Amino acid sequence: MSVTPMCYEAQFFEFTPQTCILRLYITFQDYLFEMLLVVERVIMKKLESIPGHRISKFQIRESTEKYLHYVNERFNHLFQKMEKCLLKLVLRIPRNIVLPEDKVQVQYSYSAEKFQLLQSETETLQKQYKAEKMATQSLLAELEEQKVVQAELEKVLAWFDGLDKICREHGNIDLKESFAFMTQASLKIQGKIKEIDLKNKKIKGNESFIPINFQTRKKL
Template identity: 60%
Template structure:
């Protein structure tokens, strides 16, 4: 059998030419063996029809095997010639032939160095893409954080609006007066709380 890998032919046919030829060889060989067994069985049947025949089945088997060996040797030589013909004429793709899927290589030929440059560019673009994805994720996280801060600021503004409305209710027009008012009321509340705690302690002692 041929040792040439014939990769291009395997790509085109979907199987290696050597595998195809091997299967054909095995099929022919099996057919030869089956034929010889059939011939042997017919000869045995014919011998049984002749009374006093001195040829035994064992001798017939030896003769059949000898003839089979002779036929196999001739078959192998013939098949060797047939294999060479199949590999060269039938299952061979000429060197100047391009498969349809390889036409692009003819239109856009690249040397090994040019291909390496393209690979480097692809690697660089992949790195840039990863960096942009990471920057996008960081920006998204920052925007989420800004949303939280914005929500807190809105709460503070609402609190100031409520404070301003309360101040207007009590006739206080500025924030300074508002804080003074709150501080005074806070001190009054603290004093009341302290007075309540003292009275509570006295009651417990009694």
């Protein structure tokens, strides 16, 4: 049997041609052996119906094995021819035939240098993709933070709207003027507090330097 590797044929048939031929050979051998066993049983039955025969079962089995050996030699010789025919004409893909999944390689053939260039470009694109993915994730995180800040700002604006409504209900029409007045009043209060603190410090300092008069007893 041929041992030449037929990888392209195995890719197309999904089995190796040698395996197919081996299975055919084993199948024919099994069928031939079973057929001779049937013939042997038929011969024995025929001899049992003939009275006075001198042929033993051992002789029949010996003759069957000789016939099997003879037929097997002829079969092997014929099977070798059939194997060559199958491998050359039936189970072989011609060199000029390209499988559909390999047509792309024929149309776009690349050398080793081009393959390395494409591989380096692919790695560069993968790095760019990872960088863009990380940038997108950071932008999405920042967007979520902005949404949180926007929600807080909306709460502050809602609070200001409520405060403005309260001011209008109590006769103060302009909320900005109210805040300006409150700021000026706060500054004035802070100034007064500073003046009081300075005066308090001065008073404490003067008290610490007041001279003490000691009265002397007059002698009688």
